[in-house]
Amino acid sequence: MSSKTANPIMHSAAWRISLWATLAFAIGTMLVFVMLHRFVANDIQRRSDAWLSGEVAVLGDVAGRTPKDRLYGRVVREVAELASREVPNKLRSNGNENDSVFFLQAGDDGALKLWVGAGDGTPNLAAIQARKFVADVPYDLNVKGFKHPFRVASVQLEDRSHIYLGLSERDELRVLRNLRFRFFCLWLLIVLFGSAIVFFVTRRMLGHVREITEAASRIGQSDLSSRVPTSKRNDEVGHLALTLNRMLDRIESSVHQLHTITESLAHDLRSPLTAIRGKLEVVLSSDLKVEQSEPIVLAIDELDRLSEFLNTSLDVAEAKADALRLSLVEVDLDELIRVMIDLYEPCMSEKGLRVNLRSTGPVTVLADAALLHRVIANLLDNELNHLPASCTVSIKLGASENAAILIVEDDGPGFASEIGLQMFEQRVKGRDSKGHGLGLAFVEAVVRAHGGSVTASNLPTGGALLSITWPREIGEKIEAPHSLTLINRQAHANLA
The missing domain is CATH 3.30.565.10 (Histidine kinase-like ATPase, C-terminal domain)
Structure with a gap:
């Protein structure tokens, strides 16, 4: 298993930090957009409802004041068409008909009395009669043959007939769709740009930590004098480098003291052992009987074992302290x-x-x-x-x-x-x-x-x-x- 510190980008801490930061930022901005989208949609609907309520009241007043003669239908239709032209920022279909607004008057028996809009009004009347609604409150209406729903307001006349004014929600949905598309493009651009900035800054900051780690990993038993690089910035990374260098100073001093102690101990013990062994060999070289020389030989063997024990003990102690000098x-x-x-x-x-x-x-x-x-x-x-x-x-x-x-x-x-x-x-x-x-x-x-x-x-x-x-x-x-x-x-x- 290798102890290399260089990691692939996908496995680096900078990547993980930037990923989590980007995720948090993306979720936060998305929540902000959802709230903004809801506010804009409610505001557009509120404006549409205000326009519908005002215009249907005007149409109801005109219909109530206009005599029920041959000119009634013409007068009311012209007023309704005039009201439909007052709707701002409306897109028309490819035909010449106005499919953004419709005006419908139904008698007390439910029959269609007057219609202004695209088509003959039969689908619109059927949709109105099929839906239960609350009077004087605008509501959504889905009409067969139309892709988008209508926002409808109504008023009841004195003859118990009803006037309905419908405004297509096509343009409202178009505005919201454009808003969503533009926000998504802007959101994606900001998220990618922010992620790149966070990754660059984090990677640059952690690059100093990586340099410190690599320098520390190169400091071994034979190179305790080396130190990790420091910077002039008075931040956490700079403090880390200074702390590691102070720790390395203490380690180098401790290892130096350990070497001094072991060398002194080895010298102080080996010298008398070597002197004793030399004297025993001198005695052994003289003419001695077998029974006299045998204890001397055993003593020399014990001294050799003691010297070996001393050397091994000191080596083990240095190795356990990570201070063993290696060539x-x-x-x-x-x-x-x-x-x-x-x-x-x-x-x-x-x-x-x-x-x-x-x-x-x-x-x-x-x-x-x-x-x-x-x-x-x-x-x-x-x-x-x-x-x-x-x-x-x-x-x-x-x-x-x-x-x-x-x-x-x-x-x-x-x-x-x-x-x-x-x-x-x-x-x-x-x-x-x-x-x-x-x-x-x-x-x-x-x-x-x-x-x-x-x-x-x-x-x-x-x-x-x-x-x-x-x-x-x-x-x-x-x-x-x-x-x-x-x-x-x-x-x-x-x-x-």
Whole structure:
């Protein structure tokens, strides 16, 4: 798994922030438009209703005052046609007829007495008679043969006849349709423009955070003197950079103090141990009997084990504190393991142990060669010291795109149950172990210092299995749980 900080645009925080901001802005502006649209529609209808109510009252008054003679129909029709011409901003159909306004007078028996408008008025009268309406209140009327509804107002005359004045809602709907179209175009333009601005500003702001992250990721054990870039802006990003730099100052000082302490401790302890060993060797070189020289040899061996214990303890402490100094070079794991097996095979054969190596070929990793050599030596020492005779050690080496995978398993008794989850801790060992409990702790500390991971398990068929996943490049970091659990079967199968 790579730890690269560069993300695709679709997965960046700037994209998510701009997306949510755009969504909120789009919903907000849409709600504003809905309210505006409703206000405009109500205002247009209110104006239309006011015009209808006024004109139908005038027509009713003219019809009531005009004598019911041969000129009645002509006078009322001319007044109705004059009223229809007073409607502003009305579009007419392709024909010569006025289909925007109609005037209709029906007798008390419901028969059509007078009609002014497009057609013969029969559909209009049928629609009026079919609809229940409240007198003196304009209402919507759908007439067969007309695409758009009419807004109709009515008045009752003294002879119980009714006058109806209808105004087509075609132009009102046209105005609202144009309003919706223009607002949608403007809304889309503003949303896209606003989204681009939010994305640009957010991406530019987070770009400084990304620069800080990339600079911080390049600061490792060998480059603690580097610092993240700062800016002159007195904002949150500038404060973040200053805080990280102050934290790095404290870390560099702590690591420097740790190195000073460990080096002083190593020097103060190694010097007397080396002096004692030298004196014992001088005594051993003199003529001594066998029974006299044997305790001296055992004492020298104990001093060597004590020196090794001291070196390993200090290395583990530095690695646990992420202060282990690494000299990274390219190392061929396949070649190194073969050399180490050749070195340990005589001792293992003498104890009755067999070693099998299954490798996919050369596997190059970037590592500290000396520490990697000690890791392999610790693994083989662990097998040599804890396996009974007639056991087999199987070593499998493979590689994926980003990591090298080393699996060491055996058919022995497995890890002691009492060490449980603490097997990678210092001085944790089984009851029958004669070591110091630093082997696996050292392995885990060195692997983790290189960005790798270690897992261990007891096989269901018996025996122990330990897997090391080692990154092949700088910057790769592989996480895995350190516990007594079965190893990932897919990775195991790839090496089988």
